[in-house]
Amino acid sequence: MDTLGLYIHIPFCLRKCAYCNFVSYPDRLGDADQYIDALIDEARFYKKLLQNRVVNSVFIGGGTPSLLSPAQMKKLVCALQAITPWKNTEITLEANPETLNEEKLSAFSKLGINRLSLGLQTHENAVLHDIGRGHKWETFLYAFETASRFFNNINADIIFGLPGQTLQSFGETLSRLIHISPAHISAYALKLETDTPLFKRYSGVDDDADREMYHLAVKILTGAGYTHYETSNFAKPGFECRHNLKYWVGEEYLGLGAAAFSFLKEDGGHRFGNVSSLDDYLQCVMEMKRPISENVYITGMDQIIEYIMLHLRLKKGIDFAEYQRNFARDFTSDFGEAIHITQNAHLITVDCKGIRPTLKGFDLQNTLICEFIKNL
Ligand code: SF4
Structure with a gap:
């Protein structure tokens, strides 16, 4: 039976980060109780698909899914498992440190959740406060240490290019992280989105500083035994995120909830996305309609373009x-x-089996991808 990833979006937060x-x-x-009912109803729309696939990864993301109470999480997980059993499944829960305590962590692990993704962003409390995060380094440390009693697969998310952050202070964040040694670390460049408060008061770091921070992350994390397996993702051997890999290698996943996206291999490739407004989502499901707002069929050369764009990450x-x-078709x-061209520019390495991006290729990812796509 084919495998399937399941993404579940929980769109609730305590506050909005800047x-x-x-x-x-x-x-x-x-609205969480009503939303959970809607998620379960939406899953029932896909009952046939879910029963014809082995769900081998589940990602409960958000938002802040760890805001749900253990009882709410249990209702959601048990109802979905009644439709499609999760066996040997990687089940990730995104969590904010300030929402966790021992009781919750124990309850979540008893439900079968076996991977925790914690949002740290930086160890600097002043920067965390400035960007609107609700936790301090100490809060993260408590959450991490408590979670480590229940989970052996913990990811920490960090961001570089934040206001007030320096190359040295980012290095300190990395050092503190490798000291506590999570199984997985995601290090993202800050993306300044136009419709956010931060965009109005901060223009970001320049390209050189951005690359210096990225290179520092690669150097420190690979030096500490993490594999740099995707542009922004680092894992100890065997701890690569099975679910997120599905996005990059073009495997099937079904998204449930407001703004969730899905990809199925029907008719070439079918990508579809749900309405993003919580009210629109609840209304659609209540009327027993699939809450889909976008449908794209990926056919012909677009399949090759997408394959290249994803695999070069x-x-x-x-x-x-x-x-x-x-x-x-023959790639060469x-x-x-x-x-x-890209080998001469040191953007890739090539051998008889394939091509792989170099660190410079990751730096100049758009240039690298464009070089391939423009030749189609
Ligand atoms: S960054 Fe995460 S925690 Fe902050 S508002 Fe957005 S979804 Fe919520």
């Missing part, structure tokens, strides 16, 4: 044999000139 443009509501937690890059199996014939 840089955030995710679909999250700081004042709607009172991965350290393992593009495998010639897999490309041949997927598209019945299709892209001989692009391979030559």
Whole structure:
């Protein structure tokens, strides 16, 4: 049976962080019970699909899913498992440190949740306060240490390029993290979104500083035994995120909830997304309608473009044999000139099996991808 990833979006937060443009509501937690009912109803719309696949990864993201009470989480997890059992499934829960305590962590782990993704962002309390986060380094440390008694697979999210952050202070964040040694670390460049309060008062770091911080993350984390397996993701061996890998290698996933996206391999490739407004989502499901607002079918050359764009985010890059199996075409014939140009520019390495981006290739990812796509 084919495998499937399941993404569940929980759009509730305690407050809105200054840089955030995710679909999250700081004042709607009172709607959580109704929302969980809607998620379960939406899953029932996909009963046939869910029963014809093995769900081998679940990602409960947000928002702040750890705001749900253990009873609410249990209702959601048990109802979904009644539709499709989760066996040997990686089940990730995104969590904010200030929402966790021992009782919750114990309850979540008893439900079968086996991976925790904690939002740290930085160890600097003044910076955390400035960007609107509700925790301090000490809060994170308590959450991490308590969680470590229940979970052996914990991710920490950090951001570089934040206001007030320096190369040295970012290095200190990295050092503190490798000292406590989470299984997985995601290090993202700050993305300044136009509709956020931070955008109005901060223009970000320049490209050189941004790259210096990125290179420092790569150096410190790989030096500490983490594999740099995707542009922004680092894992101890065997702890790569199974669910997120599905997004990059083009495997199937179903998204439930407001603003959740799905990808199925029907008719070439079918990507569809749910309405992003919480009220619109609840209304649609109440009327027994699928809450879909976007439908894209990926066919012909677009499938190849998407394959290249996603695979060049991965350290393992593009495998010639897999490309041949997927598209019945020869990669070196299709892209001989692009391979030559990007190899000479030190953006990729090449051997008889495939191509892989170098660190410079990760730095200049858009240039690298464009070089391949313009040759199609
Ligand atoms: S906790 Fe996450 S989802 Fe919620 S406002 Fe902050 S960045 Fe956005």
